[in-house]
Amino acid sequence: MAQLDTLDLVVLAVLLVGTVAYFTKGTYWAKPADPFxxxxxxxxxxxxxxxxxxxxxxxxxxxxxxxxxxxxxxxxxxxxxxxxxxxxxxxxxxxxxxxxxxxxxxxxxxxxxxxxxxxxxxxxxxxxxxxxxxxxxxxxxxxxxxxxxxxxxxxxxxxxxxxxxxxxxxxxxxxxxxxxxxxxxxxxxxxxxxxxxxxxxxxxxxxxxxxxxxxxxxxxxxxxxxxHLEEREAVYEPVFEVSEKLDMNAETDEVYLGEPNKHHLEGAQKGPFNAHNPYIAPIAESKELFTAGERNCLHMEVDISGSGLSYQTGDHIAVWPTNPGKEVDRFLRVLGLDKKRDTVISVKGIDPTAKVPFPSPTTYDAAVRYHMEICAPVSRQFVHSLAQFAPDEATKAELTKMGTDKDYFSDKVASLNLNIAQLLETQSKGQAWSSIPFSIMIEGLHKIQPRYYSISSSSLVQKDKISITAVVESIEKPGAPHVVKGVTTNYLLALKQKQHGVADPDPHGLNYALTGPRNKYDGIHVPVHVRHSNFKLPSDPSKPVIMVGPGTGVAPFRGFVQERAALARAGEKVGKTVLFFGCRRRDEDFLYKDEWEEYKKDLGDAFELHVAFSREGPNKVYVQHKIQEQGENIDKLLQQKAYFYVCGDAAHMAREVNNLLGQIIAKQRGMPETKGEDIVKSMRASNQYQEDVWS
CATH class of the missing domain: 3.40.50.360 (Flavodoxin domain)
Structure with a gap:
């Protein structure tokens, strides 16, 4: 019998593996679990x-x-x-x-x-x-x-x-x-x-x-x-067991103080970096884009060099926020936990299928600061579930009414933008709700989620830096006891102020933990990951593009124009590049005003910028008005297979632009409006019309 040489053995091994895979239907090659x-x-x-x-x-x-x-x-x-x-x-x-x-x-x-x-x-x-x-x-x-x-x-x-x-x-x-x-x-x-x-x-x-x-x-x-079920009186039964570890020191290496996973706890940054595992990225530079003092718009450059992260023009960057210390303090105080904030706790599912939303062991402070969405609007159902833990009968009756009466809840809670701690503090007049189990808060509040921003740079131009363009959110409603401050944008503002050496980097007194868990965010760092998007330029740069992006909706289009300008400089044929942008005043919030002029030098007549200033004249002018003025030119470009992009507010602007485009097509081509609407739908289906919008 002839001896098997090395090649024979390799072939036999491959055949054996293939046979096992076939008959086990992949049992041994099941989808790998998330490494984190x-x-x-x-x-x-x-x-x-x-x-x-x-x-x-x-x-x-x-x-x-x-x-x-x-x-x-x-x-x-x-x-x-x-x-x-x-x-x-x-x-x-x-x-x-x-x-x-x-x-x-x-x-x-x-x-x-x-x-x-x-x-x-x-x-x-x-x-x-x-x-x-x-x-x-x-x-x-x-x-x-x-x-x-x-x-x-x-x-x-x-x-x-x-x-x-x-x-x-x-x-x-x-x-x-x-x-x-x-x-x-x-x-x-x-x-x-x-x-x-x-x-x-x-x-x-x-x-x-x-x-x-x-x-x-x-x-x-x-x-x-x-x-054939039978309803019974619902009594709170915890899903999680929360036990205090009084013999453990919060500073020991095994206690999570806000780290998202074990690698971060151990002090190592290991990829791949994704929605389960953020990269703690340095902020290379930051600046203020608005010239009016009462509002802020940030431009930040996040350095991803050496991280293994990559992005394509049009993608999103996810920023992992930290709750403001002001609201963390309120939350712990209202639950009577302010003096136990650094107590180590272990959280385990009582049922084996329960999913603990953050690493354990940890502390009350770390769980609330880094993992629980404490600043979110309150759920009516959750309010109803907390009534049984009220400090007195009158407060219990009030919360029960809020939880069962839709209109009363809207009037007393939702319309005032109250978060859970603000509501409880108001109802008990500052008295602690010490009988509320911490487990019900873990169960009833969302896990804090990353916030996504359209990347405002081109990966062709700066592959190792991601640009963010974000307005700092601040919502004040008449009669509301608290001003709502955007959790993530105010966190970024505080980081920017610290980077620029401002004595008080937190102008609204929100008291963010800017140096991160255990002060590991040395310098100016922020946890991020990248989410890929289908919002993309045409692969052929000679194709015309029409972009509509008022306010910070212009963010991805800065990346688009930056990329097409670079291609033009490199000698590529670049098609017509038309941008509709809207802001209040040219001397107040005209984002990237000087940059558009530079891109114009590279793109020449191929670049057109139409700006709507809503507060400069006797009448408000929005991007929709500018689009209508350019109706004939827009339709000509569409008949040349131009790509049409919209970024910004979904509820009003994006919907109106969608309808307006159908009307423009119908008018220019002498057809019924419904036919114009059908053409827009067809553009959407073929990816010729793309949106990156938010509500």
Whole structure:
């Protein structure tokens, strides 16, 4: 028998690996767990070595209800947690919350008919699934998906699956709540049976919370009937056990003082840097863009050299905020924890499937300062749940009324922009709510989320520096006891002031911890990661582009124009580049005024800038007016296949520009307005019309 040489052995090994992979259907090559999942103290889902089979997980933990979530900013995850908690406390369901990306979906055909799945699904951007729901959406809507028991989509393999669905959307986007609608349709096509109606919340109208509350009561009624449940009096049962470690020193190396994961705790910056693992980036430079003293607009250059991070022109940078010390102090004081702020606590899920939202052990101060969204508007449902812990009967009655009366809540809480600590402080007249368990605050408040900003630089021009352009938010409402200060933009303002040697870098007295946990942010640093976007220049620079960006909506277009100017300098043929920008006054907030003149030198007649000054004349002039004036030229460029971009406020400006463009096309081409609208829709579908908007 001939001896096997090295090549033969390699070939045989490859064949063996391929054979095992085929017959195990990838069991040993399952999607790898997030390398930072353990250090982030995630205790649910599929960690390395754990099953990705949701039915096995439910059986193992004795669950009969799973609440899946597809979430981008944390709101859908919060609603999923609230549904799971309410299902357990009011109806005796054995619930668990599950991140869609932690499980496989081909075994949903073996989902038992005595269990129920709830899907809470946010729609992201232009009708897209959230990052953690991409694979689920592709699988469930595909005609080619195959299931574990051999059935195809045509066989209606999900006949046993009973489900509930709620969507989070924004009516200012064309594809309103498309995620929940497409998943609902796909599940029914596969034979699954929906319980109750598919709910839809509208962030664009500002009614998300009330839409959710209005939907869930009839949903619970339908689910109770379907699963033969019995409602009982809901009594608070903690999801998390919070224990004080009086024998531990907060300064020891094992206690998290705001670090997002174990690598940061150990003092090492290790990539990849992403939504679970920020890069602590130096701010290379910063400056004020507004010339009027009462408002601030920041320009910052964030240095990412050596981090392994990269970006493309049009992407977003995520800034990880820190809560202002002023609100941290208020929160701890109102709970009677101000003298225990540095006490070490351990947080564990009482149920093995519960997901602890921050690393542990930590301290009260660190959890509140770095991980809990304490400055967010208050949820009516959460207010109602806190009534039982009121310091006296009169306060209990008041909170109960707020929690059950929609209009009363709007008048007394929502309209005043109160956060939870401000509300509790007001209601108890400064008396501490010392009977509120810290666990209910962990459960009831969102995990603090990164804030995303359109990158205002070109990766072609400055690949190692990311520019941020941001107005510092400050909202004052008549009659409101507090001015709302944007958490992240005021944090950035304080960093900028410190960089410029201002004696008091925190002009609003918010008292940010600028040096980070354990003073590790030496110099001027900020935690960031990059999120890739589909908001992109055409690959062919000779294509014309039309950009609409009033205010800081101009941010990505600074990057676009910067890039096209650089290409022109390099001898590339660059097409017509038209920018519509709007601000109040040319001597007050005309962003990058001098830069546009420099880009004009490179681009020549290919660059046109049309500026609307809303406060300079007897009548207010907005970008919409300037677009209308240029209607004929815009239509000519569109017929040359120009790309059309809009960035800024979704609720008003972006919607009006969308409608206006349809009218311009119809007028210039002598066709009915509905035909112009259809052309704009077609442009959107082909990516010729792109938006980067916010509500």
């Amino acid at each position: 999942a353990g250090s982030l103290a995630h205790t649910n889902g599929a960690k390395a070595g754990k099953s990705r089979n949701i039915i096995e997980k439910m059986d193992e933990q004795g669950k009969n209800c799973v609440v899946f979530y597809g979430s981008q900013t944390g709101t859908a995850e919060d609603y999923a947690s609230r549904l799971a908690k309410e299902g357990a406390s009011r109806f005796g369901l054995k619930t668990m919350v599950a991140d869609l990306e932690d499980y496989d979906y081909d075994n949903l055909d073996s989902f038992p008919d005595d269990k129920v799945a709830i899907f809470v699904l946010a729609t992201y951007g232009e009708g897209e699934p959230t990052d953690n729901a991409v694979e689920f959406h592709e699988f469930i809507t595909s005609e080619d998906s195959s299931f574990s028991e051999g059935g195809s989509a045509a066989d209606k393999p999900l006949g046993n699956l009973r489900y509930v669905a709620f969507g989070l959307g924004n009516n200012t986007y064309e594809h309103y709540n498309s995620m929940v609608r497409s998943v609902d349709a796909a599940l029914q096509k596969l034979g699954a049976k929906r319980i109750g109606t598919a709910g839809e919340g509208d962030d664009g109208a500002g009614t998300m919370e009330e839409d959710f509350l209005a939907w869930k009561e009839p949903m619970w009624a339908a689910l109770t009937e379907s699963m």
